[in-house]
Amino acid sequence: MKKLIAVLLTLCMLLACTAALADTLTMGTNASFPPYEYYENNVIVGIDAEIAAAIAEKLGMELEIVDMDFGAIISAVTEGKVDIGMAGMTVTDERKQSVNFSDTYAVGIQAIIVTEDSEIASYDDLAAEGATWKIGVQDSTTGDIYCTDEFGEERVSKYKVGADAVEALKTGKVDCVIIDNEPAKAYVAANEGLKVLDSAYAEEEYAICVNLENTELLEKINGALKELIDDGTVAAIIAKYIPAE
Numbered sequence: 001m002k003k004l005i006a007v008l009l010t011l012c013m014l015l016a017c018t019a020a021l022a023d024t025l026t027m028g029t030n031a032s033f034p035p036y037e038y039y040e041n042n043v044i045v046g047i048d049a050e051i052a053a054a055i056a057e058k059l060g061m062e063l064e065i066v067d068m069d070f071g072a073i074i075s076a077v078t079e080g081k082v083d084i085g086m087a088g089m090t091v092t093d094e095r096k097q098s099v100n101f102s103d104t105y106a107v108g109i110q111a112i113i114v115t116e117d118s119e120i121a122s123y124d125d126l127a128a129e130g131a132t133w134k135i136g137v138q139d140s141t142t143g144d145i146y147c148t149d150e151f152g153e154e155r156v157s158k159y160k161v162g163a164d165a166v167e168a169l170k171t172g173k174v175d176c177v178i179i180d181n182e183p184a185k186a187y188v189a190a191n192e193g194l195k196v197l198d199s200a201y202a203e204e205e206y207a208i209c210v211n212l213e214n215t216e217l218l219e220k221i222n223g224a225l226k227e228l229i230d231d232g233t234v235a236a237i238i239a240k241y242i243p244a245e
Contacts, residue, residue, distance in 0.1 A: 028082035035241035058224035071140030136165035136174035
């Protein structure tokens with residue numbers, strides 16, 4: 001009888017541990033992408049962090065955020081190291097081969113950063129016949145993917161984080177940086193002598209990536225996301241970080 005009780009107690013403990021693990025929603029991100037995710041007093045904050053926290057609350061779960069290289073997020077999701085990926089993640093056909101995407105929660109623009117005295121006035125200058133301008137991008141982002149496809153590897157310099165690409169622009173290693181509009185504005189505000197061009201490079205949709213096999217979680221996230229969009233929570237979070245101009 002004692003052995004049976006011991007076995008039952010062990011089983012209960014295992015079940016309790018499993019339940020505790022199931023109550024945690026783990027989010028992979030790259031916290032160098034303001035205002036979507038960045039550090040403030042050693043805590044990851046931003047649009048994605050708050051939306052993920054609101055989703056977790058709707059699902060009765062605790063949110064855990066794991067900071068990693070942007071290029072590692074999708075593989076972390078596919079390998080089960082994290083439950084979801086959120087990092088201003090653009091929906092693309094290529095990424096859909098590896099992960100599922102939630103419904104869209106925000107729209108992004110790929111912007112072009114140049115120095116204030118740059119001869120580059122618009123996207124047309126970059127794409128002009130015979131142009132050789134060097135372009136800085138954050139590795140594995142859509143800015144990287146689009147630019148590499150359009151301009152070729154020889155014109156694109158890839159950096160681990162956006163801040164490194166901006167630093168390369170300031171020191172003349174590249175002629176412009178292509179990155180999402182909101183981080184672009186934040187980088188320009190923090191660095192004198194830079195500006196964002198009026199003409200955008202591309203427009204795209206942001207969504208949450210989930211393991212292809214975890215359709216149950218995807219459905220729950222879409223359900224929670226719909227409620228948060230319908231009740232104005234998502235709009236309020238975005239407006240908090242991106243005030244209307």
